[in-house]
Amino acid sequence: MIKVVFFAKLRESLGTQAIELESTGISTVTDVLDTLHQRYPQWQSELVSTQLLVAINHEMAKLDSEVSSGDELALFPPVTGG
Amino acid sequence: MIKVVFFAKLRESLGTQAIELESTGISTVTDVLDTLHQRYPQWQSELVSTQLLVAINHEMAKLDSEVSSGDELALFPPVTGG
């Protein structure tokens, strides 16, 4: 299983904080996004934002970064702390 | 009269804090230095330092800045505060 967590405005627009995906057929961040688009077509507009950032196991990652079963993948808008 | 004041290492090497010069024949900072060289040949080595800074009436000045009777001219080494 891959745990996918959402933060801030994205969490609020999706109305959920975390979901779990079967890891079968998933090897990169792009695969995770494709799977989410298929399973949750209503999230399309939020999840196509070119501004979304992604972290894998609490480290910043990219669309082609590898994802494995047991990983925690986080999707969030650009950060605004400080 | 022109008042000439010295600070820090320069004051200590010259052994004096201030002197007064007749303003006759003096129109620039260079004239003041020439007059000092003539009157105090023993100060030669201290007063030819290319690093000396000069202020006229508490504003930084240059060798060709104008000097008039009643002015206070200050000579000092590069500053080292902060």
Next chain:
Amino acid sequence: MIKVQTEDFDVNHEYHRLAAKSEAGAIVTFVGLVRDLNLAQTVTALHLEHYPEMTEKSLRRIVQQAKQRWQLIDVSLIHRVGTLTVNQQIVFVGVSSRHRGDAFAACEFIMDHLKTEAPFWKKEHTDSGETWLDANEKDLQAAKRWR
């Protein structure tokens, strides 16, 4: 010293901790405060969300990069989360060094990277409702300067 906390911090305490080391010749500190006006809306409060498992790791990495790049004696970084009101302190960065150039550069580097990499998000409460803040193009440019 890196902390993520809901409580306020004491700038005086943090400053004196940095200044206590006798080799320190320069201390630069930055404090970010909740401003009363943002984009002409009157801000009444600010909510700071973060990604708890990732936040400290992210901040540690930024501080580590600064320590590799400049000669620093010590760095303190405190970032608050939760609900803050106008004029309250959000973030403290304090850097001690032998020389001021290193302290200034490292302190600004840490803030520029925190602003674009550390997983914090601000939601403003204004007279006309709640709004998540958008990222600032100026902040992205500021972080790029250091490459």
Next chain:
Amino acid sequence: MIKVQTEDFDVNHEYHRLAAKSEAGAIVTFVGLVRDLNLAQTVTALHLEHYPEMTEKSLRRIVQQAKQRWQLIDVSLIHRVGTLTVNQQIVFVGVSSRHRGDAFAACEFIMDHLKTEAPFWKKEHTDSGETWLDANEKDLQAAKRWR
């Protein structure tokens, strides 16, 4: 607020004075301290001479230049004179602004110009006697950056 004084200053007091204005989003402070080692000599004390009639005028001009160049809310500048011992505070520069970029730049600009233009001179007391400090080439270069 510009002061030249023999007494110590209170960083906490100065910081809170700057932070009290509700439009301030960023406070950057610099403190310079007497280091225990300079050029491998053990420093026991530092004497700071200045040109009393010129000093405040010179500092005011530097702060004025910073205020013309960046959007600042307030600036505090305190420089001590007289005899200081190891680890004591020499100088405080505090800048408040809406945005951090302005506060960082103005604070460093003020220090870089103070170091090359303001009429202060340091004499170090070490185990092997008294020495007037020489000006630092790095400081001259730092001030030139802003032209």
